[in-house]
Amino acid sequence: xxxxxxxxxxxxxxxxxxxxxxxxxxxxxxxxxxxxxxxxxxxxxxxxxxxxxxxxxxxxxxxxxxxxxxxxxxxxxxxxxxxxxxxxxxxxxxxxxxxxxxxxxxxxxxx
Amino acid sequence: xxxxxxxxxxxxxxxxxxxxxxxxxxxxxxxxxxxxxxxxxxxxxxxxxxxxxxxxxxxxxxxxxxxxxxxxxxxxxxxxxxxxxxxxxxxxxxxxxxxxxxxxxxxxxxxxx
Numbered sequence: 759x760x761x762x763x764x765x766x767x768x769x770x771x772x773x774x775x776x777x778x779x780x781x782x783x784x785x786x787x788x789x790x791x792x793x794x795x796x797x798x799x800x801x802x803x804x805x806x807x808x809x810x811x812x813x814x815x816x817x818x819x820x821x822x823x824x825x826x827x828x829x830x831x832x833x834x835x836x837x838x839x840x841x842x843x844x845x846x847x848x849x850x851x852x853x854x855x856x857x858x859x860x861x862x863x864x865x866x867x868x869x
Numbered sequence: 870x871x872x873x874x875x876x877x878x879x880x881x882x883x884x885x886x887x888x889x890x891x892x893x894x895x896x897x898x899x900x901x902x903x904x905x906x907x908x909x910x911x912x913x914x915x916x917x918x919x920x921x922x923x924x925x926x927x928x929x930x931x932x933x934x935x936x937x938x939x940x941x942x943x944x945x946x947x948x949x950x951x952x953x954x955x956x957x958x959x960x961x962x963x964x965x966x967x968x969x970x971x972x973x974x975x976x977x978x979x980x981x982x
Contacts, residue, residue: 791971800975801912801960844912846971855902855964855971856925859912 761785764845764860772868777832779863781845784826789848791857792819792830796841804830804843835867873898873963874943875974882951882981890977893943894963898972901944903936906958906976915959918944951981 762783771777781790792804805812805819807828812819816835821828832839845860874893882888894901903915905928917925918938929936933951938944948955960976 793971793973798978801973803971803973806970846912855900855962856914856917857902857904857912857962857971858914859904861911 760860761858762845762847762860764843764863766863767861768864768866770866770868771835773836775835775867777835777839777865777867779830779843779845779865781828781830781860782826783828783845783847785847785849785858787847787849790821790828791846791848792828793844793846794841795844795862801844806848832865837867837869840865840867873961873972873974875959875961875977877977878975880977880979882979884952884981885950888948888951888955888979888981890946890948890959890979891943892946892961892963892974894961895972898963898965900964900966901938902962902964903944903946904960904962906960908957912960915946948979951979953981955979956981 765780789806789808791806794802794804807819807821816833818831842862842864844862846857873895876891899920901918904912905915906912914928916929916936921940933949935947958976958978960973962971962973
């Protein structure tokens with residue numbers, strides 16, 4: 759079993775819909791990252807969470823440490839949100855960015 | 870604000886040639902991490918370096934791959950005698966001492982023909 763699992767793997771929605779991407783993990787972590795990757799593009803860090811909830815614009819990320827689960831929400835989705843969203847775990851200690859990555863969720867927002 | 874800079878963005882090599890990928894960390898960052906993304910696969914950790922030291926290379930293939938982060942200049946990921954299976958996107962990230970925030974470069978897309 760992978761240490762980190764994302765669902766769904768693929769998600770297609772209409773512009774304006776509320777989007778939820780889930781991430782479950784099975785190991786102890788010091789932080790959880792949500793990353794965004796556009797096709798052929800670089801990787802952008804959206805959030806780093808160790809507890810609670812963070813919001814940036816239309817993006818909201820939550821984490822439940824006890825349940826080992828995190829969600830990324832996008833409100834009022836837009837075609838430019840189409841990308842792969844990746845959940846990554848930081849185990850902390852030396853080498854805190856030796857990240858363990860989920861397989862990613864490919865999001866397509868249709869106009 | 871110069872972020873993590875990787876070059877080249879795209880690199881084409883024939884089988885058997887050497888590939889050198891460069892990563893200049895953000896200003897003030899002394900830790901560099903290299904990751905590989907094979908086609909249709911997720912990202913995987915390769916190596917973690919601090920200035921002049923390899924701290925963790927547990928994700929590096931045992932042969933043909935090496936990495937360095939000299940006192941001056943960028944970090945280099947070197948792949949000798951490339952094979953088709955080395956075709957992938959290679960990303961680096963940098964951080965400050967003890968910082969867990971991830972700052973990624975744009976990646977180098979290596980194609981072996």
